[in-house]
Amino acid sequence: MPETPASTSGTPNTGHHWQPMKLNLQDISCTLNMAASRIRACISQYQMEAANNPPSSARIMYFKAGLQWEINTFVTPLLQYSAARNIVSVVPSPVAHVLTLYPMLTWNTVPDHIFSSHLCQFDDVAAPGHPSGLFPAMILHGGWDTPKFRMNHGNGVKS
Numbered sequence: 001m002p003e004t005p006a007s008t009s010g011t012p013n014t015g016h017h018w019q020p021m022k023l024n025l026q027d028i029s030c031t032l033n034m035a036a037s038r039i040r041a042c043i044s045q046y047q048m049e050a051a052n053n054p055p056s057s058a059r060i061m062y063f064k065a066g067l068q069w070e071i072n073t074f075v076t077p078l079l080q081y082s083a084a085r086n087i088v089s090v091v092p093s094p095v096a097h098v099l100t101l102y103p104m105l106t107w108n109t110v111p112d113h114i115f116s117s118h119l120c121q122f123d124d125v126a127a128p129g130h131p132s133g134l135f136p137a138m139i140l141h142g143g144w145d146t147p148k149f150r151m152n153h154g155n156g157v158k159s
Contacts, residue, residue, distance in 0.1 A: 028078055028089055035074040036092030042066050043094060046119045060112045063119070067098055068107045097122050
């Protein structure tokens with residue numbers, strides 16, 4: 001009877017042995033961007049809630065737990081995998097913003113007021129040349145008689 005693997009995170013080969021999973025650059029990039037998308041959504045939700053009312057300690061704990069799970073489940077293993085194989089990974093801005101808050105992944109040592117302030121400071125402005133900045137949203141200001149078009153660059157409305 002073949003031996004049962006301790007983990008299903010590997011890939012089977014013809015000899016019924018399990019080998020560690022191998023990721024290519026596209027896998028790493030896609031997974032980091034997927035994590036960034038969920039982290040961005042979490043930060044946006046927090047900012048929206050914080051704008052209406054200061055969140056309770058229990059609500060802050062909820063957001064900390066969600067971000068901790070995302071970082072520990074997807075980001076940290078990918079960064080460790082990349083570092084072990086000398087793969088340079090581009091870390092998306094929402095991920096980098098959260099990682100700067102948690103040096104050495106000491107999640108529980110960040111006081112609530114610092115956590116709240118840090119998330120509220122996040123402004124996801126695309127870097128110059130990033131594809132998301134090529135077609136910024138157009139905002140129409142003024143009445144029907146005097147319309148003014150302004151470009152929304154993410155950090156305020158500018159002419």
